[in-house]
Amino acid sequence: MRILFFCHRFNSLSQRLYCELTDRGHEVSIELDVHPDLMIEAAELYKPDLIIAPFLKRKVPEEVWRKYLTLILHPGPPGDRGPSALDWAILRGLKVWGVTLLEASHEYDAGDVWAWRTFPMRFARKSSIYRNQVTEGAVECVLEVLENLQKGRILKKPQRHSVWNPYMEQEYRKVDWQKDTVLDVLRKVYASDSQPGSLSQIKGEDYYLFNAYPEEELKGTPGSLLAIRDEAVCIGTADGAVWITHMRRKEKGSIKLPSARVISHLLDGVKEEPLKPWESVDFKTYREIIYKEEGDVGYITFNFYNGAMSTEQCERLLETVKYAKRRPVKAIVLLGQEDFFSNGMNLNTIENAESPPDESWRNINAMDHVCEEILRTEDKLTVAGMQGNAGAGGVFLALTCDFVFTREGVVLNPHYKNIGNLYGSEFWTYTLPKRVGWEKGREIMENRMPISSLKAYQIGLIDGVFGKTPEEFRDKLRRWLVDFLNSLGYEEFIKRKREERRKDELEKPLSAYREEELERMKLNFYGFDTSYHIARYYFVRRILPFRTPPYLAIHRRLGFSS
Structure with a gap:
């Protein structure tokens, strides 16, 4: 089917749906809700079989939904209406919540219901529930409706009883x-x-x-x-x-x-209360990084907010990796956190710096220190266990490990292009070609769109996909590690890994890859082209574009014909 998305932003839910639908052979074009007239124009240009609005902040124009079937994803169960659905559910301490796929109509969230799912509420951040339970339910709803439409079945019902919950002030x-x-x-x-x-x-x-x-x-x-x-x-x-x-x-x-x-x-006079990642405590407190050993495995969990890694956070992670390398374990596992594995450099702390170019340089070097430390781990197995989404340098941090596994439904953005055409570092010129070859590697880096974990596995970018929930993923990963570490193949793998690393070092040292990448990054940070600085400024201040870029909108590309 030809499907048009209307989005306020191409956010995590929109990206997940894009991956699920394109993986199944549907063509998906995206229009940001910049202006009602542009939404009408997009529909007329693209002439979609179906319009889906995963994340909107304005009404779909009546000229659109009267002509094209338009379905809205609402992060609440049938009967809930209003712009702060999850907010109210969390504040009121509700135990069960849901997501609904409903038809666009005159009133907000009042159209016929095409599909819905409910789920038990976790006591967690709104964004975490949205990225996990709401997203999983939304995917199930959309796939159910598409299957019904392709079979000629229209199964919908009106909302007879609804409650309007206003914006939460x-x-x-x-x-x-x-x-x-x-x-x-x-x-x-x-x-x-x-x-x-x-x-x-x-x-x-x-x-x-x-x-x-x-x-x-x-x-x-x-x-x-x-x-x-x-x-x-x-x-x-x-x-x-x-x-x-x-x-x-x-x-x-x-x-x-x-x-x-x-x-x-x-903060003058306020004391520091340091807590090392490997120290154990028996009470609830804040832990940014946690190192924990289970048998022969050292697990590193890093709870970096929204997956962004500042210079200082990279330094703390590097200290933890070095500690793990000194421990008598056979494997080191990077787990990130449930919402994100990593999204690379922290653009907010860079933007706030006295000199953003200088802080960008410090941050990318700190990222590279972590990546190089992992790549130079010759006597242990290294594994990236990606419970959540990853983008830019976060993907290539994972690729420095011997094995990379993701949870089902994880979305990857293995490129740097969307932040001002950054060249990128994190040793991608070494790790990416080793996994997929130079031709496929260039294709991945030039692509500005997300890919699913399943697609990443199919092209050889990662080594496996399993587990629907983070808990199920971690459990299966643990079992795989126990089996592999106790197999005859483990010692042979470590021997082969050491030989290959030393052979690679003789052919071209890791330092050479790093220097070449950083020379290109230096141009991004200090050169005449200010694209990176402009893109970063817009990103951290959440400034919306004035038009939908053609890499998102198929219908706005030169030569497009409906």
Whole structure:
């Protein structure tokens, strides 16, 4: 089928649906909801068999849905209506929620229901539930409807009873440190993350809060700043304390940053409470990186917010990898976190730096240090266990490992083009051709679109795909590791790996790959072409494009004919 997406942004759900549908042979073109007239024009240019709106912030024009079947994905069960569906569900502590595929109509979220799914609610950030439970349910709904349409079946029913829930204003999200308990704070921040944030006053100044974790040991007066760890700040509540990893000033043009950078002027005298990744604790607290051994395997989990890795986070991860290499284990596994494995450099901390070009240079070198440390691991098996999505340098961080496995449904963006035509580093000129060859490698790097984990496996980019949920993925990965490490093939693999690495080093040292890549990156950072700096500025400030780029919109490419 020829399918047109209407999207406010080409977000994680939209990308997952794009992969699922194109993998099944459908043609998908994307139009961003820049203006109603452009949406009408897109439909007339493309003449789709079906329009799907995975993520919208404006109504689909009546001129479109009257002529073309248009289905809207709503992150709530049938009968729920309004723009803050998940927000209200989290704030109200609902135990079951859902996702609905409904037909566009005059009123928001009031059309006939074509498919729906329900799921048990986790107590987690809105964005995490959206990327996992909502996305899985949405995929099932869309595939069900497509199958029915292709068989000539139209199975829909009207919404007879519905409740309109308005946009959730800050009066419901706002944290009051004097009154709110730890649970209250978590619920409010979870309901507002990753947008718009939960407003709060700290020392008389207004900030938006993001990414909260409970703290069971540290105590203090409500609103007091108790401690700092890995740039997160611990703040007292009415009955305990929470860690807030990211904040944003309440002012126009401000960007989301690690909390300690946002309120650095308020932190004089606030103590550091360091906790090494390999230290064990028996209470709830904030852990950015966790190193844990199970038998012959060392697992490294890194909870970098939205998968972005700042210079300092790369340095902390490098320290953990070096520690793991000194341990008497046979395998080191990089697990990332459930929402993201990694998305490479942290563009927000770069944008906030006094010199973004200099900080870009520091950040890419810090990424390369981690990648080189993994590539030079000759006596242990290295594995990337990608529970969540990955993009740009995050994909190539994974490719430095001996084996790369992903969970079913993971979406990869193995390219740098969408951030100002960056050349990229992380030793991709070494690892990518080794896996897929130069011709396929160039094709991957030039492609600006996401690919599914299944597609990545089929082209040889990764080594396996399994497990529908993160828990199932980790369980199957553990079993594979136990079997492989106890097999006759393990020692032979390590011997062959060592010989191949030394042979490769003689032919062309890793340092040469790195130097060549960084010379190209230096041009991106310091050269006359400012595309990277402009793209980064737009990205971190969430500035929408004024038109849909042709790499997304098939219908806007030169020579397109419907």
